[in-house]
Amino acid sequence: MVALTATALNPLTDHYAQTGAIGSTLVWELLRDLAETNPNDLAIVDGDVRLTFAEYWYRVESLAVSLTSLGVGPGTCVVYQLPNWWEHLVAHLAIVRAGSVAVPVVTMFREHELRHIFAELEPSCVIVAGQASDISPAAVARRSLADAGHDCPLVVVRPLEVDGLDFADLLAAAPDPSVIAPPASPSDVCAVIYTSGSTGSPKGVLHTHQTLLCDAKSRIDDFGITSADVIFMPSSLAHIAGLSYGAHLPLLAALPTIVVDRWSPVDAVELIERHQATIMNGAPLMLRGLTEEYGRSGQKSRLRVFACGGADVSEQLVHDAARVLGSFVTRAYGCSEIPTLTWGGLKDDPARVASTDGRAIGAVELRVVSDDGSILGVDEVGECEAIGPERCVGYVDPDLNSELFTADGWVRTGDLVSIDADGYLTVRGRKKDIIVRAGENISAREIELLLLDHPDVEDTAVVPIPDERLGEKACAFVVLGEGRRLELDDVKQYFAAQGVAKIKWPESLRVVGALPRTGFGKVDKPQLRSMLAKENADR
Template sequence: MWPTRPPTPDLAHSYRESGHWRDQPIGHYLTRAASLFPDAVAVIDGDTRLTFADVDRDATTLAAALHSAGIGADDVVSFQLPNRAEAVIVYQAIMKLGAVANPIVPIYRGRELRFILGQARTSAVFIPATYRGFDYAAMYDQLLDDLPHLKKIVILGDRGERGTDERMTTWTELLDSAPAEAAKVVAALPHPDPDQVCLLLYTSGTTADPKGALHSHNTLVFENLSMIELFGLNENDVIFNPSPVTHVTGVNCALTLPFLLGAPVVLHDQWDPVAALDKISRDDASFMIFSTPFLQGLLDAAIAEGRPTPSIRYIVCGGADMPDDLTRRATERLGTVVRMYGATEGPSVTAGNRWDTAQLRTRTDGRVLAPTEVIIVAPSERPVEPGSVGEVLWRGPDTFLGYLDPSLNAAAFTEDGFFRSGDLARFDDTGAIHIEGRIKDIINRSGEKISTHEVENLLSEHPAVSEVAVVAGPDATTGERGCAFVVTHHAQDLTLEDVHEFLTGREVAKQKIPESVFVVDVLPKTASGKIQKFALRDWTRNRTDLPPQMVGVSLHAAHEK
């Protein structure tokens, strides 16, 4: 059924022989945790605290109810849920069924949902009745005619007058429909094959068209076990998760890792850095993975509040470019901060940890996490010399199995199974990697290639700059020009002369200095904090029409040559 591109037989055999693939489905780890320490806290959601036994019981009941509704192995069950305890229950119930989990970020609306739910042929979907003032039940009611394969839409909350279709039900109604002996029903289900697809996760939208990435039980279990080993995690740790549970980071940290680790996760929804500090302090959170905007906000709040964070052992940052200076300052103030490089297609490819030198931790994107293999290649796909920039290719036990659209796989993989990331990087003489941006993030100015990542890293040190993104825009003379989109502190202006003076003081080549500076109130981002540069590039080509991704982006000032 699934158009997978699994590792070669030799690679798969080596992953098993070395113990990297454990050949256990994800549901096994919840069952084990509930048996070994049933009364230990697994999920903290505000005042709600669920033990491992609670999660196992509720997930079993939900799995039995879905099975009775005709949802089974290989069916896709989607959920467009915020960071709530119910999302954990839904995910674990899907794993018990042997079905395929399809998390969908809450910001998506009708256009994206028709594409994702249609391509995935989703059988059931879980949604909030309302969230952040938006009526999800009413939206799905409008979508039903376009999605005839949907058997159930399950609403968390009161349906009210919305949703008259018989396929719509509520969370409570579905759980009440479960058979009396739910545990026996679920125990009788076929044991999921650890190599089968269990997660369909659409890329988070830094390109215009999302792509559905397929992961197996083995790839996800390895990913989480490798995090436990790399960071020395144990049952005394407390995971803090502000990342959306519908993003690969949330799927791992909130929905999967607690049950392999035997430690609780603290869910944080609707990002507020002061509220995040409160939760970290209250629950002694020690480990967290999130993107740069979360780190900047947490650092600013800790400084403003004068709050120490003694429980934090690790803050792992990935998913968005991180200025070197932010890594250093956050480590000094919050706790050990390390960078991680990965993607939906392979969540952790490189990283640092606390035993690495300060140089590696704060000024590189870490080292390759064996047994993952990384090569950096020229356009010919021949490896480049050390220190030279090229495209990052990788393969490893947590590399995804391919895209749901099989036509995308030939371009995504080499013949020997390396994934073509589309990212640019170089290795330094210590073996650490430096991510230089995306292939599309190169500015071709009169034939000279300029890395936007380098310019962003330098501009982020300007005292007026809160966030910055640099993209290539059209130029009648040079072909392309550098266009800097800047969010400033306190909405102050930043002129082209300011940028020129600052970068000249950093001894930057004149050709690298942006020729357009746009001061905006926000940058267009995905739910996980990645800047949607394609939207910025599109706008530079047609400045009259804002693409959907840039709704809400107000232009305060424009300075151009």
């Protein structure tokens, strides 16, 4: 397998260590300590399952022992594709407890994405769910491993039938720290988060114990989170924000997490009120759904804080949600490579919280640069570059690092922003060629490359089309071969046959004679977006 070690060190690491911005704790050590100091306190709620910190730790230690017996340990990685179940959290901590690297992937990934990840990482073990509405995750994983030319143990959680190793059997091992590898260094890579970039295939982002815990700690400090709070987590734990809010923040603050594997505003309201949840992170789709549901009932929410990110968040939605829910609602901005950059603070002017994406958090530093790399001034629009203790330490493929990092180690976010005189940042657009659908980043280039393999397609360009509920959807403009015909249903069937995650399927299709191009020969995507905007205005 590829060596999952830091490929681009943060130049300010020593500075952060001296100032206390980063610590020396391993992620799993937080749970071990809570199992000793708060053994009977509630840690996880998943439907009818309730685990205390002691029970949580026992399962982590047991699974770590079993994984070790399967060859998992230092120098290896484990890919796991699980819904927001308690087993997801146990798997995450058991993998890093065994000294391995945890690689969570979203449940929507299919053969197309998994082939790439398995070929790139050559995992020592894969863990999948045994339940799904329309597919067998175990069968998909087996096919993907075979296509990648790799083989490893396959563990199935909540199996409908025996199709690999049963996760429950692995939990039956007696906890025995003596058989597990010695603790790693806090600066070691412990997680890979796959994210869609503008260049095509998913990119693996390398994070360490330090970078992950720095991100979680910043939320605690800024939102005044204590052990009296309760996390409500319907957002995917396989995303960087979900992992931070749902897995690491609760361990730092000694509070319980309510995990939810399917989003429903009606069910969410019932669970929030029943469990008295106070903290939530989610996409605008979730915030809008809660606002509508609480608005119908006329009751205020138990939620104290809702951090909304992952897609464009309207000023009006923030105002409406804060009023209806009776909660502090803030826009948040970040990315997998440097998880949280800005948000509005509890003491900030509500008008500024709603109309901007907030100010830099903790030790994060921001700058706005022009295309030629010069630093821009107040209110000028340019690309956001950032650095902070939660900055990743590179990509799995080190050849991609030069695209991400500047010569002095700052992250190029690819987002166009402006920063006002008081330090409030506002996202103005994107340089990255992505569609943000319900908080998920989708590479337009990846969809285009898939469409170009279709026998009827000669040329294509994919752009976002606004959607009130989802934020954006993918609209594909295609140029067809002579005498060829293509309908949207044909495209969907083609993507399904290729094993592409459904979220990446184009949801709108325009057949054109030619694509507009700039003087440099590049597809003029602004013109395509203008065409869609005019269509919408003419309706």
